[in-house]
Amino acid sequence: MSQIPLSLTRRQFGMGLGGWAIASRLFGAAPSMPWMTPATVRKVYLAVPQPTWPRPDLDVRKEQAGLEAVLAAVERRHAGEVRFTGGDLLRTVEDAQAFVKGLQDVDGVLIVDLTSGTSGMLRALREIPVPVLLFARPYSGWSYVDVVEWARSGKKADLLVSSEPGDLDPYLRMFRTVHHLRTSKVLVVGPGAGRSQITEAFTRQFGTAFAFPEYRDLQAAFDAADPAQAQKAAAEFTRGALKVVEPAPAEITAALRFYHGVANLLERERANAITIDCLGGFKRGDLPAYPCVAWSKLNDQGLYGVCEADVLSTMTQLLLTSFSGKPGFVSDPVFDTSRNEIIHAHCVAATAMLGIGGATSPYLIRSHMEDNKGVSMQVVLPIQETITVAKFLDARSFAISSGEVLGNVDDPRGCRSKIRTRVANARRLLEGYSGGLHRVIVYGDYVTPVERMGRLMGFQVVREGEDRPAQRAI
Numbered sequence: 001m002s003q004i005p006l007s008l009t010r011r012q013f014g015m016g017l018g019g020w021a022i023a024s025r026l027f028g029a030a031p032s033m034p035w036m037t038p039a040t041v042r043k044v045y046l047a048v049p050q051p052t053w054p055r056p057d058l059d060v061r062k063e064q065a066g067l068e069a070v071l072a073a074v075e076r077r078h079a080g081e082v083r084f085t086g087g088d089l090l091r092t093v094e095d096a097q098a099f100v101k102g103l104q105d106v107d108g109v110l111i112v113d114l115t116s117g118t119s120g121m122l123r124a125l126r127e128i129p130v131p132v133l134l135f136a137r138p139y140s141g142w143s144y145v146d147v148v149e150w151a152r153s154g155k156k157a158d159l160l161v162s163s164e165p166g167d168l169d170p171y172l173r174m175f176r177t178v179h180h181l182r183t184s185k186v187l188v189v190g191p192g193a194g195r196s197q198i199t200e201a202f203t204r205q206f207g208t209a210f211a212f213p214e215y216r217d218l219q220a221a222f223d224a225a226d227p228a229q230a231q232k233a234a235a236e237f238t239r240g241a242l243k244v245v246e247p248a249p250a251e252i253t254a255a256l257r258f259y260h261g262v263a264n265l266l267e268r269e270r271a272n273a274i275t276i277d278c279l280g281g282f283k284r285g286d287l288p289a290y291p292c293v294a295w296s297k298l299n300d301q302g303l304y305g306v307c308e309a310d311v312l313s314t315m316t317q318l319l320l321t322s323f324s325g326k327p328g329f330v331s332d333p334v335f336d337t338s339r340n341e342i343i344h345a346h347c348v349a350a351t352a353m354l355g356i357g358g359a360t361s362p363y364l365i366r367s368h369m370e371d372n373k374g375v376s377m378q379v380v381l382p383i384q385e386t387i388t389v390a391k392f393l394d395a396r397s398f399a400i401s402s403g404e405v406l407g408n409v410d411d412p413r414g415c416r417s418k419i420r421t422r423v424a425n426a427r428r429l430l431e432g433y434s435g436g437l438h439r440v441i442v443y444g445d446y447v448t449p450v451e452r453m454g455r456l457m458g459f460q461v462v463r464e465g466e467d468r469p470a471q472r473a474i
Contacts, residue, residue, distance in 0.1 A: 187271050238365065312435070
């Protein structure tokens with residue numbers, strides 16, 4: 001295997017198909033799928049009847065109209081992802097109370113403060129039951145005094161005081177993430193899988209739905225998949241590989257048939273994510289084929305296939321992918337403190353790690369490492385890139401760190417796809433490690449946006465290797 005190039009950079013990747021629309025093509029009528037519809041954000045403006053600050057002769061209606069034009073431009077930049085509704089101008093506490101009582105089904109509320117003296121209205125608006133963002137420009141007033149206290153006290157709220165409208169862009173993607181989690185449905189397959197404290201907590205926190213098919217449902221989906229279609233897909237998959245190492249053609253065909261079967265199951269269940277007890281399923285003979293290739297293809301398409309019935313990693317991928325537009329890579333971290341490095345390894349890796357529908361990575365077709373059976377992929381992942389490494393510890397706490405990808409690792413030890421990363425302090429990360437083995441990797445630096453998402457969505461963010469581990473509190 002020494003001839004296989006394992007140091008490809010961003011420019012050396014082939015280009016894939018375009019964008020989030022791939023998932024639409026997979027499901028045909030996908031525009032009706034709820035997680036693919038735009039987030040809805042209700043706008044509301046605050047101004048006292050007789051302003052003093054920022055100036056006593058302020059034309060409130062003119063000020064509002066100017067900001068409506070600004071927000072319309074922001075909305076256009078996120079067309080298809082977020083749509084604004086409303087635009088009410090509240091002048092009194094009674095107006096604010098009526099607004100809260102009349103609030104319909106939305107993903108969030110954008111409060112735009114125009115004058116000082118709005119604290120009474122903000123006290124009433126604190127009862128808004130969905131995530132809230134305050135947007136104020138310099139000299140508009142001091143509403144941040146109230147809203148920063150909301151965020152500190154655990155309300156789903158954040159604030160932005162800025163003269164630059166472009167600073168709103170990350171928040172619109174956050175509202176898109178709120179919507180994505182609220183409308184997503186996760187299938188969990190495992191012996192005795194069913195509602196648990198963890199799944200119920202995520203449903204309460206984010207609105208995510210869960211369902212619990214059985215292994216026989218996976219078998220039925222496999223049996224119903226077209227063998228001829230699977231054989232054609234397997235031939236294409238094989239032609240696209242750098243090399244086939246262990247698997248036989250029949251195993252590759254079975255892996256692609258499993259992919260088509262699971263895709264059909266997701267469509268029937270109106271679900272966009274699946275995680276199964278794959279290791280136990282292999283050992284018990286419950287699986288008709290290995291799911292590693294299926295998971296890679298789903299993740300490339302903006303859907304989610306996650307190993308080992310890991311609900312925490314699945315929810316982490318939902319959050320990070322919906323915000324970044326990039327697939328997640330669930331890994332088993334391997335520490336090497338002598339080099340201040342962590343190797344991230346797994347037998348499932350997407351090929352479009354730089355962005356769904358964008359550059360794709362080369363891959364080898366391999367067996368699953370731990371039993372040398374079935375089919376998985378050794379993906380030559382991008383290097384010389386910053387990555388975010390994260391995981392929900394529970395529904396209210398989230399661990400995060402970052403690193404730099406130094407290179408791919410071609411070694412028979414450990415899972416098939418492996419990247420070597422440099423971190424700030426491997427020893428400190430090791431000593432503070434918590435929350436189980438897996439971590440989810442997304443290419444790019446999203447530490448600061450996730451901290452803001454934590455305030456907006458109501459979960460605590462812990463910087464691994466810097467902060468103390470968060471207390472588990474489902």
